[in-house]
Amino acid sequence: MIILGIETSCDETAASVIKIKRGRGYPHFFILSNIVASQIKIHQKYGGVVPELAARHHLKNIIPIIDQAIKKAKIKPKNIDLISVTSHPGLITSLLVGLEAAKTLAYLWQKPLAKVNHLKAHIYVNYLKNKKIKFPALGLIVSGGHTELVLMKDKFSFKKIGQTLDDAAGECFDKIAKMLDIGYPGGPIIEKLAKKGNPSAYNLPRPMINSQDFNFSFSGLKTAMLYKLRDLKKKKKNIKKLIPDLAAGTQQAIIDVLLKKTIKAAKKYKVKTIMLAGGVAANQQLRKQLQEKINYYLPTTHYLTPNTQFCTDNAAMVAIAGYFQTLNKKFRTIQKDKS
Ligand code: KG4
Ligand code: ZN
Numbered sequence: 036m037i038i039l040g041i042e043t044s045c046d047e048t049a050a051s052v053i054k055i056k057r058g059r060g061y062p063h064f065f066i067l068s069n070i071v072a073s074q075i076k077i078h079q080k081y082g083g084v085v086p087e088l089a090a091r092h093h094l095k096n097i098i099p100i101i102d103q104a105i106k107k108a109k110i111k112p113k114n115i116d117l118i119s120v121t122s123h124p125g126l127i128t129s130l131l132v133g134l135e136a137a138k139t140l141a142y143l144w145q146k147p148l149a150k151v152n153h154l155k156a157h158i159y160v161n162y163l164k165n166k167k168i169k170f171p172a173l174g175l176i177v178s179g180g181h182t183e184l185v186l187m188k189d190k191f192s193f194k195k196i197g198q199t200l201d202d203a204a205g206e207c208f209d210k211i212a213k214m215l216d217i218g219y220p221g222g223p224i225i226e227k228l229a230k231k232g233n234p235s236a237y238n239l240p241r242p243m244i245n246s247q248d249f250n251f252s253f254s255g256l257k258t259a260m261l262y263k264l265r266d267l268k269k270k271k272k273n274i275k276k277l278i279p280d281l282a283a284g285t286q287q288a289i290i291d292v293l294l295k296k297t298i299k300a301a302k303k304y305k306v307k308t309i310m311l312a313g314g315v316a317a318n319q320q321l322r323k324q325l326q327e328k329i330n331y332y333l334p335t336t337h338y339l340t341p342n343t344q345f346c347t348d349n350a351a352m353v354a355i356a357g358y359f360q361t362l363n364k365k366f367r368t369i370q371k372d373k374s
Pocket of ligand 1: 045177178179180181204205206208209220221222223226313314315316317318319346347348
């Protein structure tokens, strides 16, 4: 089976072609092409994504990117069995560009269309590891717009057991980077600077780390950094010199909360697999420290992380999510009703 995936939910215009082969009872996924046109340079000077600009650039790029993905995969449109596109959540004007392109192509080429959830797609990309995933599983989704703990009793069911009450983890990285004036997107820049810093140099808060539920809150950390910077400036400190320590402190505070809640949820629900997902999952310290905690507290639990290029937004994940949607009985019924 060959699937064309399309993703335009935020500031990446992406298209990908994947091939699925079934072997030993479970699917194997192969990437034939994975094209991502990032708009980082366009939004960088504003310190965040400008929705109007994002939509305009998606519109300009969408057809050339899809064309490139099909050519790179060395297939023809007639070889495609399914078109899969992100339908939500995301920036509405950006989503519409991908959705309209996908609908038009599905109509022109007479192909079925799967409209998929972006967050489920972030989780499903773990299937690229081509390992049999054991359930129940726990997904930690950490992206620019969302921070969620999701319990999966099987490959189709997603039950949200916790979420951020304010900023997402990625948003916190981005906003603190903006305060430190070190660029956008903040996550990878903070990660790089943190390598030269001491994570314990400043006493930063870990909001809600001991709360009984599985929710998160990151806005308090952002405010604490605002006051810390004001303090340091008052004391005439050279902020530039302190940035590595501030970056390392921020990164560790975010990681500590994510790890505590993830391990707690994994123990409570006795999960067999933990999957990391979303842009922040590209963070090497988060990946490594979660592995260490699992080894220590839950040595029999499987741990899956996507390769870093598949953590941030891409269309391969959307194609994989489309595959699972077609397997799901509910989706087949809806498709049948519409025809
Ligand atoms: O999943 P994603 O590409 O887009 C959304 O669905 O939001 O996530 C983007 C987020 C941004 O906030 C970015 O700063 C963060 O992921 N991010 C990272 C790293 N790479 C990207 N955060 C921490 N460390 C990284 N290496
Ligand atoms: Zn995303």
